[in-house]
Amino acid sequence: MSVAATPKVDAIVADFPILARPTSRGKRLVYLDSAATSQKPRAVIQALVDYYEQYNANIHRGVYEIAARATTEYERARVKLARFVGAQTSEIVWVRNTTEAINLVAYSWGSSNLRAGDALLLTELEHHSDLVPWQLLAQRTGAELRFIPVDDRGVLVLDDLDRLLEGCKLVAIAHVSNTLGTIAPLETIIPRAHAAGAVVLVDGAQGAPHLPVDVKALDADFYTFSGHKMLGPTGIGVLYGKHDLLAAMPPFVTGGDMIRRVEYAHTTFNDPPRKFEAGTSNIADAIAFGVAAEYLQAIGMEWVREHERILTGYALGRLAEFEPRGLAIYGPRDPALVSGVISFNFADVHAHDLASILDTEGVCVRAGHHCTMPLMDKMGWAATARASFYIYNSEADVDALCSGIEKAARVFGV
Amino acid sequence: MSVAATPKVDAIVADFPILARPTSRGKRLVYLDSAATSQKPRAVIQALVDYYEQYNANIHRGVYEIAARATTEYERARVKLARFVGAQTSEIVWVRNTTEAINLVAYSWGSSNLRAGDALLLTELEHHSDLVPWQLLAQRTGAELRFIPVDDRGVLVLDDLDRLLEGCKLVAIAHVSNTLGTIAPLETIIPRAHAAGAVVLVDGAQGAPHLPVDVKALDADFYTFSGHKMLGPTGIGVLYGKHDLLAAMPPFVTGGDMIRRVEYAHTTFNDPPRKFEAGTSNIADAIAFGVAAEYLQAIGMEWVREHERILTGYALGRLAEFEPRGLAIYGPRDPALVSGVISFNFADVHAHDLASILDTEGVCVRAGHHCTMPLMDKMGWAATARASFYIYNSEADVDALCSGIEKAARVFGV
Amino acid sequence: MDDFYRDYILDHYRNPRNFGTLERSDAQAEDLNPLCGDEIRMQLKLDDGVVEDVRFSGKGCAISQASASMLTEMVKGMKLADVAKLSKDAVLENVGIGISPTRMKCAMLGLRVLKSAAIGELAGWPDEE
Amino acid sequence: MDDFYRDYILDHYRNPRNFGTLERSDAQAEDLNPLCGDEIRMQLKLDDGVVEDVRFSGKGCAISQASASMLTEMVKGMKLADVAKLSKDAVLENVGIGISPTRMKCAMLGLRVLKSAAIGELAGWPDEE
Ligand SMILES: Cc1ncc(COP(=O)(O)O)c(C=O)c1O
Numbered sequence A, B: 001m002s003v004a005a006t007p008k009v010d011a012i013v014a015d016f017p018i019l020a021r022p023t024s025r026g027k028r029l030v031y032l033d034s035a036a037t038s039q040k041p042r043a044v045i046q047a048l049v050d051y052y053e054q055y056n057a058n059i060h061r062g063v064y065e066i067a068a069r070a071t072t073e074y075e076r077a078r079v080k081l082a083r084f085v086g087a088q089t090s091e092i093v094w095v096r097n098t099t100e101a102i103n104l105v106a107y108s109w110g111s112s113n114l115r116a117g118d119a120l121l122l123t124e125l126e127h128h129s130d131l132v133p134w135q136l137l138a139q140r141t142g143a144e145l146r147f148i149p150v151d152d153r154g155v156l157v158l159d160d161l162d163r164l165l166e167g168c169k170l171v172a173i174a175h176v177s178n179t180l181g182t183i184a185p186l187e188t189i190i191p192r193a194h195a196a197g198a199v200v201l202v203d204g205a206q207g208a209p210h211l212p213v214d215v216k217a218l219d220a221d222f223y224t225f226s227g228h229k230m231l232g233p234t235g236i237g238v239l240y241g242k243h244d245l246l247a248a249m250p251p252f253v254t255g256g257d258m259i260r261r262v263e264y265a266h267t268t269f270n271d272p273p274r275k276f277e278a279g280t281s282n283i284a285d286a287i288a289f290g291v292a293a294e295y296l297q298a299i300g301m302e303w304v305r306e307h308e309r310i311l312t313g314y315a316l317g318r319l320a321e322f323e324p325r326g327l328a329i330y331g332p333r334d335p336a337l338v339s340g341v342i343s344f345n346f347a348d349v350h351a352h353d354l355a356s357i358l359d360t361e362g363v364c365v366r367a368g369h370h371c372t373m374p375l376m377d378k379m380g381w382a383a384t385a386r387a388s389f390y391i392y393n394s395e396a397d398v399d400a401l402c403s404g405i406e407k408a409a410r411v412f413g414v
Numbered sequence C, D: 001m002d003d004f005y006r007d008y009i010l011d012h013y014r015n016p017r018n019f020g021t022l023e024r025s026d027a028q029a030e031d032l033n034p035l036c037g038d039e040i041r042m043q044l045k046l047d048d049g050v051v052e053d054v055r056f057s058g059k060g061c062a063i064s065q066a067s068a069s070m071l072t073e074m075v076k077g078m079k080l081a082d083v084a085k086l087s088k089d090a091v092l093e094n095v096g097i098g099i100s101p102t103r104m105k106c107a108m109l110g111l112r113v114l115k116s117a118a119i120g121e122l123a124g125w126p127d128e129e
């Protein structure tokens, strides 16, 4: 029996209230869009309710009982996230999402470390959130943007890496591509980037939810991820940064709660991570994110990876059955190289139309450019349909996807 | 019968689950710290649960049913907030909190409109969140920071306003002081600032929750506020900006979802408000904030203001009874001039000690500098205790505060 | 939604009418749906304020392409002033039933571009930035 | 928490021991609790590695001021090396029971400043920035 079919998945599914609700057409909800955002287990939702019903209060400065509890739970969540990625607690900065984390580094680290003539190295796979902030930083500073190319399967081509790293101050790279699922060879790239004197930001939006991550073992300088993609609520994410880097960086968003002393003309700032957390934090969602991280750790990230590998393998096999009728699978065909993401197109059925038809069967997939327009242009794809898997998906979900594709074939006469 | 004692308050209290929970010492929770963060009615908490249990999905790009519902509810929340302050929908930008909203304006509007030699005008009352971002902007641009002074009751002194406005490009001013409750005479300041050619940002963190606000009638150029201070969840707030100003401003945080077209070397941005909302939004909290705004509108902001005015008057009277024993009340004594905030100190009992003793009686007040260190320094107060009121407070809560002060008097032998 | 994909829709999708480009046009506009990347360009040839010929080009889903195709058939011979006033409902009547709210932007892309071409021509385009 | 405010605590708060400043000191440090604004400065006079005299100054709540005051009594005559190793528990034993977690920072402010003075002196201060 494959991991994907173990009773564990049934038990997991039972933890997710939304998966028990049929769609308006009475279909089972087959949620294959976790790369966009994941569903939430009951424990995470309950953490929000508990906070608001039992101890909602502003943190850090409160003397009274519920403020003390809120502060404790909020800081405890930071400890949980630190453990989740193998960091020190003071290296975990709460942000809204991956996008804000990357912007924080681009503004704060970027503006104080980058000069005209320096280079920034990205990859051709990057999500807009790991591209646009660097474009603007390059414009502001006069730095040059370079890209590690991808081959036609979306695998990074490292042949020219040393040349690309010359004069490079920062490398920003997705741990996992959200469009193709390809896993970046960080263990190769990071040491070589460091040898060339660059710091490395890993966009872990699709890494932390799906792979075991140890930022110290990776030796990433920055690692960014979003709660909502890993069972947590919307509105909360993490910037991990090495302590010395964070300590040397100027603040980004400023205001209440990140200061040491304020005078009318001058301010001294608190130490990291507080230095980067201005104003009232997203207290409830940080606490609930801590519960999500605990939930994942209880399942085991090794299991998560293995489950997705097996399920992706199964899905690649089932989708291949449609290839004679014009289904095209993008990205590597080897489940060892990809996290649980498959992008594809079916004959002349546009991805949006395919997604609409799948929706009538309760199957949720994403269609479009997946916030990687340049990659789509390069590859010559107008849009793709994307199925992405998580801990609550099973082979039955893949089968539902395939029945949906059959229906599209009927409707479109393919 | 006073407004503060009407059955309406009892009905409101019944909507707030946390207010029905006794403290660990078995005391009734007397929550007098709404200026820090407000409590949340059941409807707001339920909105979060509904989202996560019924239609959690990423927005805007989703084709399937739950994504469509999430998008609709999220954008409907924006409409509710626009109505709440009398703005157009496209003028409502979702942010994390007031602090981020002010930073957005300081970075985006500030960096493209301010030059060395220009002036920025604040007041001596400002919260750190409406001071530190401007200090840093002034440093970056070489602009001069000026302050509208306050008298020893914390009332703004406008005698020199025209001189202060000379060469001034932006005025940033708290609608209501979080430390003293004083309401700024915006109807005087804004037209004169406009006449002098300055744009006006109103820090409405304490305005929107407590006073009827119509941004068009005020003619504010920017108005910023936080959901968590007005019955909404943590992690969501609003920047209101006049459409033409927002349209002319460069983006601040950049990445997915705020773009029109991205190429490897260049990006064109979406229109406001989306231009300013990068990455996955705080979808759940935005929707719940919409519910909070509806809840307040159903009660009526005129009623909220009147309720707080009466309650503040009652509290000022009750606190005055302690004056012979050394209680000092700061800020104006006229409830018409203040929103529901009273700062005070009692004899030689330090504010923190007072707050700790009040906590033993279930009474939650804030103690410290309230993120207004410069004001505290100017006034010569090391710290103050602050009681702040909201819709769920009643005269019984004020009485509990006073019993708590009696207890402090006994403990400290005052 | 599956009701939407009728034969005549698929026919317009696969055999779009008035597809291509005019070498010289009197009014034109293009736009893209930033959410999905669908693009449409509309060109109009006018004769005394009346649409004499029309072409569209672009790429996208069946909904956006078929509605654009059907729209071009509808506006031939129409007064430009009437094109500028075309309503959402007019398009919806044309394409038929069953468009879900998420796909409305797809269905309206052609109309938006066409109206923008017509309104621009009527108003005189402002100087390009 | 109300148990905390015993007579001897209030006595230390209102009549702090070793309060004031030394004109010349061998080691000193100051810090503030950024959450509440409480400030404490500690000065030490040393004789052959032993605390001969100590003064503190600052302002703050009964907890921070009384704990600092009691601490100064405790360290007179102590070896500087032992001051540098003083533990949280030593202070807590000294001030008595009942400090809630929210107020722990207040109770520890004096200790933090004192240890920073001692450690700095033992290590030799790095050049000031
Ligand atoms: C007047 C004022 N401005 C700004 C803020 C900052 O609000 P937030 O912490 O929600 O960003 C506050 C809240 O404490 C406030 O009272």
Ligand SMILES: Cc1ncc(COP(=O)(O)O)c(C=O)c1O
Pocket: A035, A036, A097, A098, A099, A100, A127, A129, A130, A174, A176, A177, A178, A203, A205, A206, A226, A371, B256, B278, B279, B280, B281
């Ligand atoms: C690889 C990658 N990077 C960045 C992001 C942005 O994440 P968020 O929208 O949570 O900021 C995403 C999410 O779509 C992603 O998949």
